[in-house]
Amino acid sequence: MSAELPVELRAGLVAESGAASEERLAQSVERLIEAYRSGRPASAPILASRVDVAAYAAYRMPATFAAVRSALGQLAGAYPDFAPRTQLDIGGGTGAATWAAADAFPTLTGITVLDQVGEALDLGRRLASGADAPALRSATWQQWQASSVAALPAADLVTISYVLGELTAAAQAELLDRARRAAGVLLVIEPGTPAGYERILQARTTLLGHGLTVAAPCPHQDDCPLAAVRGDWCHFAARVNRSALHRRLKNAQLGHEDEKFSFVAVAPSPALLVPAGRVLRHPQFRKGMVTMQLCRSDGSAGPEIVSKKHGNLYRTARDVEWGDAWRSVSSQLT
Ligand SMILES: C[S@@+](CC[C@H](N)C(=O)[O-])C[C@H]1O[C@@H](n2cnc3c(N)ncnc32)[C@H](O)[C@@H]1O
Incomplete structure (x- = not known):
């Protein structure tokens, strides 16, 4: 699946890249x-x-936006009645997940972003000020430490995007516990590596x-097969x-890349969910x-x-992509 970066965000990223010479940005990238590859808690x-922060925004925001947008697409398909008004983005950095959520859910009216890095929040705020979506323009950007004991503000949608890998196992568990208390729906997303999947499995x-x-993404509540x-x-x-x-x-060299991600989205109300199978890899067409x-x-x-x-x-199957919902043939024919 491909999700185009909103044009205002694309323009904002170009404008912000002037914060340093390309050479310095490239060194930072x-x-x-x-640092992200090391997989060690920071x-x-x-x-x-x-x-x-400028380098992160330029080279990672398009990818984390695309991953979160794709995960939210799966969530919306499985939970069509979900119409969040508020989002809390924990460890939100420059706010990629807020752009993805505003794109997926035009119902959003209130967004709060929490992060430890003030410079990231500042950049996120500047980018969001150019957004079409009023919820992004009026978002609250707040400096915050995962180790702080204050309760998290409640929100219909809570996102934790590419954050767990920077925390110790104990801090991950603590954060998840506080996030699920604050959340209507909670989305946790990590790199699509074996280590990222392990963290998602543990969270699930x-x-x-x-x-x-x-x-989402699972069409069942059993152990992950x-x-x-x-x-x-x-x-x-x-x-x-x-x-x-x-x-x-x-x-x-390439004009594109494929961002791999693992995720889980949990909801409090099973009655609203639409279970269907999930396509796990690129289908093979012969x-x-x-x-x-x-x-x-x-x-x-x-x-x-x-x-x-x-x-x-x-005929429908020929258009199916990795990540799409798909009911097994036997259940569709009965
Ligand atoms: C890889 S970035 C992801 C940013 C954003 N969520 C995204 O998807 O693009 C990880 C973010 O988590 C934040 N973070 C990591 N550890 C944290 C902590 N202990 N307290 C608060 N924020 C933290 C970092 O400052 C950073 O902005």
């Missing part, structure tokens, strides 16, 4: 990639300067243990179109046949073959 803020288990219902499969993990991909600056900062890896509502996962003999179902 290199350092940030290294002992000090990774975004350590104004240049880091904890949140289910508190009686919450998984709204991929957890038992060696070398496989549940993740999705979002296409990101790279701007010329983005390409230069990453020293990349003459007269579509093969997809499917996570099914009975808690199993495996290949699903849709062939020409399935008529209309086959």
